[in-house]
Amino acid sequence: MRTSLSAFTAFGTLLFIFVLAVSISFQSMAQNGQIVYKNYCAGCHGAQLQGSAGPALIKKEWKHGGDRNSLLKTIRNGVPSTEMIKFEGVLSAKEIEAVTDFILNAQTSPELVKKTDLPLRVDTKLYKLRIEKLVTEGLTNPWGIEFIDANHALVTGKNGELFSLVNGKLDNQKITGLPKTYGTDLVGGMMDLALDPEYKTNGWIYIGFSYNPQNSPDKKTPGMTKIVRGKVREHQWVDEQTLFQVPDSLLVTGGTRWGCRFLFDKQGHLFFTIGDMNRAGDSQILSRPSGKIYRINPDGSIPKDNPLYGKANYLQAIYSWGNRNAQGLAQHPQTGVIYASEHGPQGGDELNILKKGANYGWPVITYGIDYNGSIITTETQREGMEQPITYWTPSIAVSAIEFVTGNRFPRWQNNLLVTALKFEEIRRLVVRDDKVTEQEVLLKGYGRVRDLKIGPDGALYVLTNSPDALLRITPE
Secondary structure: OHHHHHHHHHHHHHHHHHHHHHHHHHHHHHHHHHHHHHHHOHHHHOOOOOOOOOOOOOOOOOOOOOOHHHHHHHHHHOOOOOOOOOOEOOEOHHHHHHHHHHHHHHOOOHHHHOOOOOOEEEEOOOOEEEEEEEEOOOOOOEEEEEEOOOOEEEEEEOOOEEEEEEOOEEOOOOOEOOOOOOOOHHHOOEEEEEEOOOHHHHOOEEEEEEEOOOOOOOOOOOEEEEEEEEEEEOOEEEEEEEEEOOOHHHOEOOOOOOOOOEEEOOOOOEEEEEOOOOOHHHHHOOOOOOOEEEEEOOOOOOOOOOOOOOOOOOOOOEEEEOOOOEEEEEEOOOOOOEEEEEOOOEOOEEEEEOOOOOEOOOOOOOOOEOOOOOOOOOOOOOOOOOOOOEEEOOOOOEEEEEEOOOOOOHHHOOOEEEEEOOOOEEEEEEEEOOEEEEEEEEEEOOOEEEEEEEOOOOOEEEEEEOOOEEEEEEEO
């Protein structure tokens, strides 16, 4: 009897150890899958699988199958003609299995994807940062932010809205009369804004948005990025003027990668970007608008020293070309050099020095490959085409950039802050002699970082999508 009881006890102990090991293994896989999801998937599908640029992943109906084998296949091979890239070769087989199981387990255990609440404190190399949420409710798909003064700011919303912030809170009275936008998300919408350098005396506000003449939401309707300026008077958008609009013959259908970031340089010129609109070859054609960076005067006229000025067969506002999708523009506070951040395809996001009349090579040269894993070009360099001063592979989905100024972060003075959508990051880059000598990730995993600005108070203000929020970052 003692032998039988001893054997039973030993068996029970072994069974307990086995169950514990399986449990620990499963928890480890869930954690690893969560890390992979955070780094590679959250930018498109939302930090909590709720959907963003891509569809939600907590759902009952799956277009390409929701069982384990179907999800594995989708993640490995991607989905042709969509932004869902092929991850085989980017992730290991174990990582693909881990993120698949994480997604499946999240269907019944959504607590796996909960985040730490803000405010929080983050240690970085030079500062301990305090990060707090200012606005969440009512701020929908924010895209660009500009400060009017220490107490007032304006924020564009992808769905065609212009939000007014007063003392860090959303103004409940909406601004009406805004131009109608064509589509949202990957197919355009209301994008960046800028204030005139003489805003205090003239009140001009500049807006870029996706436009089609029919105001149709149908993706098959031809459209293009349009630039206007206007004023806000008693919560009304008034006195609108068109500054840049291509003729109907140059509109494109099914466009993605619209741009559109603004910068007023120290001379008062307005720079803006238009992405390649999913027509890579147009980036090299100077009579077509896609894949370019532009420079105009505040009234929409063309500066006489533009590289194509006076050439009737070209778009004379063009300043550079061969740009896939520039999402950030910033001018160095001391040197005056303008930098541009640019989306690559699968890999090859770039940081470039903007030069007049320069060709940045897309799609002739690139450090990335296509979303389906195919080779776009075997060339990464060619004579007469610019090289980035740094690039990121895999793609971080680079967005807005901003040089640090003011007295709040003296140890970051003139460092370049770079934001990322897919990787949900803010990076600090040390740039010396037009070379990146250091990179540090300051913030990761609190949403797709769309825009950021140093505010009048010297604090860093950050717009995120998924979740939609305005964050304020200060040193402790």
